[in-house]
Amino acid sequence: MTQSLFISDLHLSEDTPHIEQGLTKFLKQEGGIDRLFLLGDIFEAWIGDDDDSPLAQRFADTMKRIADSGTQIYFTRGNRDFLVGENYLDQFGATLLGDSVCIEVAGESTLLMHGDLLCSDDVDYLAFRAIAHNPQWQAEMLSKSLDERRALAKQLRAMSKEAASNKAEDIMDVNDDTVRSVMAEHGVTRLIHGHTHRPCRHPLQNAERIVLGDWNKTGWCLREQGTSLELCEFSL
16 A cells, blocks of 8 residues: 655745754654655755755755655655755655656546646746746856855745735636646646645546645645545644
Protein backbone atom coordinates (compact mmCIF):
# COMPACT_ATOMS: atom_id res chain seq x y z
CA MET A 1 0.00 0.00 0.00
CA THR A 2 1.58 3.27 -1.17
CA GLN A 3 1.69 6.06 1.40
CA SER A 4 2.42 9.58 0.17
CA LEU A 5 2.26 13.15 1.43
CA PHE A 6 1.65 16.23 -0.72
CA ILE A 7 2.49 19.64 0.74
CA SER A 8 3.11 23.13 -0.63
CA ASP A 9 3.29 26.81 0.27
CA LEU A 10 5.29 26.65 3.48
CA HIS A 11 7.07 29.89 2.51
CA LEU A 12 9.96 29.05 4.82
CA SER A 13 12.15 31.94 5.92
CA GLU A 14 14.19 32.93 8.94
CA ASP A 15 11.13 34.95 10.01
CA THR A 16 8.95 31.82 10.34
CA PRO A 17 10.83 29.41 12.62
CA HIS A 18 7.53 27.95 13.90
CA ILE A 19 6.73 26.65 10.40
CA GLU A 20 10.16 25.07 10.04
CA GLN A 21 9.80 23.46 13.47
CA GLY A 22 6.26 22.38 12.62
CA LEU A 23 7.48 20.69 9.43
CA THR A 24 10.14 18.74 11.32
CA LYS A 25 7.59 17.67 13.95
CA PHE A 26 5.02 16.73 11.31
CA LEU A 27 7.40 14.58 9.27
CA LYS A 28 8.68 12.84 12.39
CA GLN A 29 5.13 11.99 13.46
CA GLU A 30 4.16 10.69 10.03
CA GLY A 31 7.09 8.34 9.51
CA GLY A 32 7.16 5.41 7.10
CA ILE A 33 6.14 7.48 4.07
CA ASP A 34 6.97 6.11 0.63
CA ARG A 35 6.75 9.44 -1.23
CA LEU A 36 6.91 13.10 -0.23
CA PHE A 37 5.83 15.64 -2.83
CA LEU A 38 6.88 19.27 -2.28
CA LEU A 39 4.69 21.20 -4.72
CA GLY A 40 6.28 24.62 -4.73
CA ASP A 41 6.76 27.73 -2.60
CA ILE A 42 8.48 25.66 0.03
CA PHE A 43 10.70 28.71 0.49
CA GLU A 44 9.56 32.31 0.69
CA ALA A 45 12.42 33.10 -1.69
CA TRP A 46 15.29 31.17 -3.26
CA ILE A 47 18.33 33.04 -4.49
CA GLY A 48 20.22 30.12 -6.00
CA ASP A 49 21.64 26.72 -5.11
CA ASP A 50 24.80 28.37 -3.78
CA ASP A 51 22.76 29.95 -0.97
CA ASP A 52 24.85 29.57 2.18
CA SER A 53 22.09 30.53 4.62
CA PRO A 54 21.52 28.43 7.74
CA LEU A 55 17.92 27.87 6.62
CA ALA A 56 18.98 26.27 3.34
CA GLN A 57 21.34 23.92 5.16
CA ARG A 58 18.84 23.05 7.90
CA PHE A 59 16.17 22.19 5.34
CA ALA A 60 18.60 20.03 3.37
CA ASP A 61 19.58 18.22 6.57
CA THR A 62 15.92 17.61 7.46
CA MET A 63 15.14 16.27 4.01
CA LYS A 64 18.27 14.10 4.05
CA ARG A 65 17.05 12.41 7.22
CA ILE A 66 13.68 11.77 5.57
CA ALA A 67 15.31 10.40 2.42
CA ASP A 68 17.64 8.18 4.46
CA SER A 69 14.59 6.66 6.15
CA GLY A 70 13.43 5.37 2.77
CA THR A 71 11.16 8.16 1.54
CA GLN A 72 11.49 9.30 -2.09
CA ILE A 73 11.26 13.10 -2.29
CA TYR A 74 9.93 15.02 -5.30
CA PHE A 75 10.17 18.81 -5.74
CA THR A 76 8.13 21.11 -7.97
CA ARG A 77 9.24 24.71 -8.28
CA GLY A 78 6.81 27.43 -7.23
CA ASN A 79 6.64 31.12 -8.00
CA ARG A 80 8.76 31.90 -4.93
CA ASP A 81 11.42 29.22 -5.32
CA PHE A 82 11.65 28.88 -9.10
CA LEU A 83 15.46 29.01 -8.95
CA VAL A 84 15.76 25.78 -6.97
CA GLY A 85 17.94 23.45 -9.01
CA GLU A 86 19.31 19.94 -9.03
CA ASN A 87 22.56 20.98 -7.31
CA TYR A 88 20.61 21.74 -4.15
CA LEU A 89 18.18 18.84 -4.46
CA ASP A 90 21.07 16.41 -4.95
CA GLN A 91 22.07 17.12 -1.34
CA PHE A 92 19.13 15.02 -0.22
CA GLY A 93 18.45 12.93 -3.31
CA ALA A 94 15.23 14.65 -4.38
CA THR A 95 13.84 14.43 -7.90
CA LEU A 96 13.04 17.71 -9.65
CA LEU A 97 9.65 17.67 -11.38
CA GLY A 98 8.51 19.88 -14.23
CA ASP A 99 5.72 22.46 -14.16
CA SER A 100 3.20 19.65 -14.70
CA VAL A 101 3.62 15.91 -14.28
CA CYS A 102 1.25 12.96 -14.33
CA ILE A 103 1.69 10.18 -11.77
CA GLU A 104 -0.50 7.53 -10.22
CA VAL A 105 -2.10 8.63 -6.96
CA ALA A 106 -4.56 6.40 -5.09
CA GLY A 107 -4.88 4.20 -8.15
CA GLU A 108 -5.68 7.02 -10.56
CA SER A 109 -3.65 9.03 -13.06
CA THR A 110 -3.21 12.44 -11.44
CA LEU A 111 -1.77 15.75 -12.60
CA LEU A 112 0.55 17.59 -10.18
CA MET A 113 1.27 21.31 -10.52
CA HIS A 114 2.27 24.21 -8.32
CA GLY A 115 -0.81 26.03 -9.60
CA ASP A 116 0.39 29.44 -10.72
CA LEU A 117 -0.05 28.56 -14.40
CA LEU A 118 -3.73 27.90 -13.73
CA CYS A 119 -4.28 31.53 -12.69
CA SER A 120 -4.51 32.69 -16.30
CA ASP A 121 -6.48 35.84 -15.43
CA ASP A 122 -3.45 37.24 -13.62
CA VAL A 123 -1.80 38.48 -16.79
CA ASP A 124 0.70 40.74 -14.98
CA TYR A 125 2.06 37.84 -12.99
CA LEU A 126 2.25 35.56 -16.02
CA ALA A 127 4.18 38.24 -17.89
CA PHE A 128 6.69 38.44 -15.04
CA ARG A 129 6.85 34.64 -14.88
CA ALA A 130 7.79 34.44 -18.55
CA ILE A 131 10.69 36.83 -17.90
CA ALA A 132 11.83 35.11 -14.68
CA HIS A 133 11.87 31.68 -16.33
CA ASN A 134 13.98 32.90 -19.24
CA PRO A 135 17.40 31.16 -19.02
CA GLN A 136 19.21 34.39 -19.88
CA TRP A 137 17.43 36.30 -17.10
CA GLN A 138 18.22 33.52 -14.63
CA ALA A 139 21.87 33.38 -15.65
CA GLU A 140 22.17 37.13 -15.15
CA MET A 141 20.49 36.86 -11.76
CA LEU A 142 22.73 34.02 -10.60
CA SER A 143 25.86 35.91 -11.69
CA LYS A 144 25.20 38.51 -8.98
CA SER A 145 26.63 38.18 -5.50
CA LEU A 146 24.58 36.52 -2.77
CA ASP A 147 24.08 39.86 -1.03
CA GLU A 148 22.83 41.44 -4.25
CA ARG A 149 20.44 38.56 -4.84
CA ARG A 150 19.12 38.73 -1.27
CA ALA A 151 18.43 42.44 -1.67
CA LEU A 152 16.71 41.88 -5.01
CA ALA A 153 14.61 39.01 -3.62
CA LYS A 154 13.48 41.26 -0.77
CA GLN A 155 12.52 43.97 -3.27
CA LEU A 156 10.61 41.51 -5.45
CA ARG A 157 8.69 40.15 -2.43
CA ALA A 158 7.65 43.66 -1.44
CA MET A 159 6.54 44.43 -4.99
CA SER A 160 4.59 41.17 -5.14
CA LYS A 161 2.73 41.88 -1.90
CA GLU A 162 1.86 45.39 -3.05
CA ALA A 163 0.62 44.12 -6.40
CA ALA A 164 -1.48 41.40 -4.76
CA SER A 165 -3.15 43.93 -2.46
CA ASN A 166 -4.42 45.81 -5.52
CA LYS A 167 -5.83 42.77 -7.36
CA ALA A 168 -9.32 41.36 -7.16
CA GLU A 169 -9.49 38.04 -5.33
CA ASP A 170 -10.80 36.13 -8.34
CA ILE A 171 -7.87 37.25 -10.50
CA MET A 172 -5.49 35.41 -8.17
CA ASP A 173 -7.53 32.22 -8.24
CA VAL A 174 -7.52 29.58 -10.95
CA ASN A 175 -9.43 30.05 -14.18
CA ASP A 176 -11.99 27.25 -14.52
CA ASP A 177 -11.60 27.05 -18.30
CA THR A 178 -7.83 26.75 -17.92
CA VAL A 179 -8.27 23.97 -15.36
CA ARG A 180 -10.55 22.01 -17.70
CA SER A 181 -8.22 22.57 -20.63
CA VAL A 182 -5.10 21.46 -18.76
CA MET A 183 -6.78 18.37 -17.36
CA ALA A 184 -8.12 17.44 -20.79
CA GLU A 185 -4.70 17.97 -22.35
CA HIS A 186 -3.15 15.51 -19.91
CA GLY A 187 -6.11 13.12 -19.97
CA VAL A 188 -6.63 13.08 -16.19
CA THR A 189 -9.63 13.27 -13.89
CA ARG A 190 -7.70 14.47 -10.85
CA LEU A 191 -5.55 17.57 -10.35
CA ILE A 192 -3.53 18.42 -7.22
CA HIS A 193 -1.99 21.87 -6.80
CA GLY A 194 -1.17 24.62 -4.33
CA HIS A 195 -0.37 28.31 -4.86
CA THR A 196 -3.80 29.87 -4.26
CA HIS A 197 -3.84 29.28 -0.47
CA ARG A 198 -7.46 28.11 -0.74
CA PRO A 199 -7.45 24.50 0.47
CA CYS A 200 -10.44 22.54 -0.74
CA ARG A 201 -11.55 19.46 -2.66
CA HIS A 202 -13.50 20.73 -5.67
CA PRO A 203 -15.74 18.18 -7.39
CA LEU A 204 -15.82 18.59 -11.15
CA GLN A 205 -17.78 16.72 -13.78
CA ASN A 206 -16.47 13.16 -13.37
CA ALA A 207 -13.26 14.66 -11.94
CA GLU A 208 -11.76 16.44 -8.93
CA ARG A 209 -9.40 19.35 -8.23
CA ILE A 210 -7.62 19.23 -4.87
CA VAL A 211 -6.05 22.44 -3.57
CA LEU A 212 -3.35 22.24 -0.90
CA GLY A 213 -3.26 24.81 1.89
CA ASP A 214 -0.52 27.19 2.92
CA TRP A 215 1.29 26.80 6.24
CA ASN A 216 0.94 29.60 8.77
CA LYS A 217 -0.85 29.08 12.08
CA THR A 218 -1.69 25.57 10.91
CA GLY A 219 -0.25 23.17 8.36
CA TRP A 220 -1.92 21.31 5.50
CA CYS A 221 -1.23 18.09 3.65
CA LEU A 222 -2.91 15.66 1.31
CA ARG A 223 -2.34 12.12 2.55
CA GLU A 224 -2.45 9.11 0.24
CA GLN A 225 -2.89 5.68 1.84
CA GLY A 226 -3.50 3.03 -0.77
CA THR A 227 -6.66 4.11 -2.62
CA SER A 228 -7.62 6.68 0.04
CA LEU A 229 -6.95 10.42 -0.14
CA GLU A 230 -7.45 12.80 2.79
CA LEU A 231 -6.92 16.57 2.87
CA CYS A 232 -5.78 17.36 6.42
CA GLU A 233 -5.25 20.48 8.51
CA PHE A 234 -3.18 20.21 11.70
CA SER A 235 -1.63 22.39 14.35
CA LEU A 236 2.02 23.32 14.16
